[in-house]
Amino acid sequence: MGRLFGTDGVRGVANADLTAELALGLSVAAAHVLAEAGSFAGHRPTAVVGRDPRASGEFLEAAVVAGLASAGVDVLRVGVLPTPAVAYLTGALGADLGVMLSASHNAMPDNGIKFFARGGHKLADELEDRIEQVYEQHRTGEPWERPTGAGVGRVKEYDEGFDKYVAHLVAVLPNRLDGLKIVLDEAHGAASRVSPEAFTRAGAEVVTIGAEPDGLNINDGCGSTHLGLLKAAVVEHGAHLGIAHDGDADRCLAVDASGEEVDGDQILAVLALAMREAGTLRGDTVVATVMSNLGFKLAMEREGVELVQTAVGDRYVLEAMKEKGYALGGEQSGHVIVLDHATTGDGTLTGLMLAARLAATGRSLAELAGVMERLPQVLVNVRDVDKSRVTTSKELSQAVTEAERELGATGRVLLRSSGTEPLVRVMVEAPDLEQAKSVAGRLADVVKSSLG
Helix, strand or coil: CCCEEECEEEEEEEECCCCCCHHHHHHHHHHHCCCCCCCCCCCCCEEEEEEECCCHHHHHHHHHHHHHCCCCCEEEEEEEHHHHHHHHHHHHHCCEEEEEECCCCCCCCCEEEEEECCCCCCCCCCHHHHHHHHHHHHHHHCCCCCCCCHHHHCCCEECCHHHHHHHHHHHHHHHCCCCEHHHHHHHHCCCCCCHHHHHHHHHCCCEECCCCHHHHHCCCCCCCHHHHHHHHHHHHHCCEEEECCCCCCCCEEECCCCEEECCCCHHHHHHHHHHHHCCCCCEEEEEEEEECHHHHHHHHHHHHCCEEECCHHHHHHHHHHHHHCCCCEEECCCCEEEECCCCCCHHHHHHHHHHHHHHHHHHHHHHHHHCCCCCEEEEEEEEEECCHHCCHHHHHHHHHHHHHHHHHHHHHEEEEEECCCCEEEEEECCCCCCHHHHHHHHHHHCCCCHHH
C-alpha cells in the first residue's frame, strides 16, 4: 500500500479512491492514535467533525462519525464550515482531535479527509504514519478492542460552532472595515455563510457571488482558482477590493479596484509590513515556501524583513513558524497563517486582515500590493506521468541544469510532484514572460518524455 497521506490529508475521487470503508477505517485508526481511545485512556475523548458542501461529504461524514463513535469517541458535528473553523473549534472546545472532509480547491468529484490533533494543529508526518500503520493493521484483520454499552461514543450536533467562529474572526481584527465595499467569491464552498457574516459584522458593505452551494457546484468556474467572475464583479460594483476563497476557505486571493489579481505573495507582503508596524511580526521575519515569487524575496530584503523558506505545503510553513515562534507565514496560492489567531491557513481571517489594512491606511489595495513587483512566473502542470521519478531521472536533471544555466541569477526553475494531485508541476521564473514560457514548455516536454 502506498502512503495514503499527501501534503494535505488523504485525498482522491470520492467513492472510488476515497471510499466510505476507507473513511471509517482511518477514523478508527485516528481515534486510537490521536484520542487514545479505549479503556486505558482514563477520559472520554471528543472529536469535532465538519465538512464542505460536496455531495460526497454527506456519506463520508457519516462514515467518519461512525468510525469515531465505534472507537469510543464522542462526536460534535459542526456541519458545513471552513477547514480553519474546524481547526479553531478543535482547540477552543478542548477536543482530542478534529476531522474535516474536503478536497479544498479540487473539483467536485474529489474529496478528502484532514485530521487535526489537540489544539487544532495539523499532523506531523510521524503521526500520519502511525495512523496509516494502525489502519493497515485493522484492515488486514488484526482485532481491536471495541467498546460496548455506555462505552461507545455519542454524537451531538454543535450548531453553536458557526457563531463561535465568526465572533472569533471579528474579535481579532485590529480595526473595523467601515467605509469599504467588498465583493466576496465563496466558490460555492464551506465559507458561503461564514465569510459574508464576518465581513458584515466587521462593518464592510458586502456583495457576494458564488455563495449558493448545492453540493455539486463547488469551485465550478468560481473561487480562488477562477478569478474571472470576481474581477468583473469588483469593477461592476465599484468595490474597493474583492476576496476569493477556495472550497474549504483555507486560502484567500484578492482583486484590486481595477480588477487586477493580488496573489498570496503580495498579501503576505502587505500583512508583513502591517504587522511589523504594529510590533506583532516577531523577529521581523515572514515564512514562505520555495514557490514564492522571486519578487517577494527581493521586496522583503529591501524592506528589512527576513524571509525563511520551506518546502511546498502550509503544514511545512507552520512547522517552521512554530519551531522559531514566528507570527506570519504562507504560500503564493493564498494559504496565509497568522499564528497568533489561527493554527492553519484561514482565508476569511486573511481577507479580513487585508481589508483592515486598507481601512486603517486609506490606501488602495493596488498601492499597498505595489510594495513588491512580481517577476514573470509560469507554472505548467504535467499529467499522466510517474511523479515519483522527478528527483531520480537523469534526463530531467540534465534539462533542469541547462535551463538554470540559461536563466542565470535573474531567474529560477522548480520541479516538484504534487502532493494532492497525480501530476508534476514545472515552475519557471524569468525577467521576461516569453522566456519563462519557452523554458517551462521545454521542461514540460522533457517531463512527459522522461516520466511518461
